[in-house]
Amino acid sequence: MDTRVALISGANRGIGAAIAEYLYHQGWQLSLGMRTPKRPKWDDEGRCHLFAYDATKGQEQAWVEEALARFGRIDALIPSAGIMTPKNVIEACDDDLDAMMEVNVKAPRRLAQAAWEPLKAHGCGRVILLASLSGLRVKSAGAGLYAMTKHATVALTHSLRQLGWDDGIRATAVCPGMVNTDMTQNADMPNAEKIDPNAIAASVVLLLNLPNNSSVAEFNINCTLEPCY
Structure with missing residues (x-):
């Protein structure tokens, strides 16, 4: 297979940055979506394509077109940009919910929509959505x-999986528990006990490399003992 190409949003930090570095060292070509593009220090060959991407701006089509112009193909989407407003469903306002839906759900859907035909082209497209155990309970x-x-996000993953199955597209919802990122620094858990973002990255590489006849719909990762998770 020719060198595969992945688009990764939220690639400047946290899980997205860990996935990008891991795939880079696996030989993937990368198009990195960042609100403020900055070439990673590990990209000493300048192989990565950088795109100024804001998940609230509807830039998905432009990003896909620019990545295609650079690489000529798209094999995987990994939307990693995400936000959290720590409010319960009563105290929150519609604007709080709309902001999270825009980044966590609508933007990944638009990215899949924009890249759908290139993902179908080689019969083995992959979509990895960063969900959460909070998407299951x-x-x-x-x-x-x-x-x-x-x-x-989990429902979107299953919808893409159903839609793309006959064209070789396999979609997986990666559902981690508490991950050691900026988002969880105020959580009541020592960082050393949280999931390492590099472990998420290794899991994503495993999922991307599975053949079409070994599809995983949901991949759960936890750092604490919970029934079924």
């Missing part, structure tokens, strides 16, 4: 609003 009232959007 609501563990606390304070995370209820965030959980609503991540349940929608």
Whole structure:
């Protein structure tokens, strides 16, 4: 297979940055979506394509067209940009929910829409959506609003999986628990006990390399003992 190409949003930090670095060292060509583009220090060969991407601006079509002009193909989408407003469903206002839905759900859908034909072209396109265990259960009232959007992310993944199956597109919702990123620094858990973003990256590489007849719909990763998760 020719060198594969992945588009990764939220690639400047956290899980997105870890995935990007991991794939880079696996030989992938990368188009990195960042609100403020900055070439990663590990890209010493200048192989990465950088795009000024804001998940609230509707730039997905432009990003896909620019990546295609650079690489000529798209094999995987990994929308990693995400936000969380720590409010329960009663105290939150519609603007709080709309902001999270825009970044966590609508932007990944638009990116898949823009890249759908290139993903179909080689019969083995891959879509990895960064969901959460909060997309499978609501563990606390304070995370209820965030959980609503991540349940929608999981539903989006299954919808893409159903739609793209016959064309070789395989979609997976990666659902981690508490990950050691900027988003969780105020959580009541030592960083050393949280999931390392590099472990998420390694899991994504595993999922991307699975053949079409070994599809994983949901991939759950946790750092604490919970029934079924």
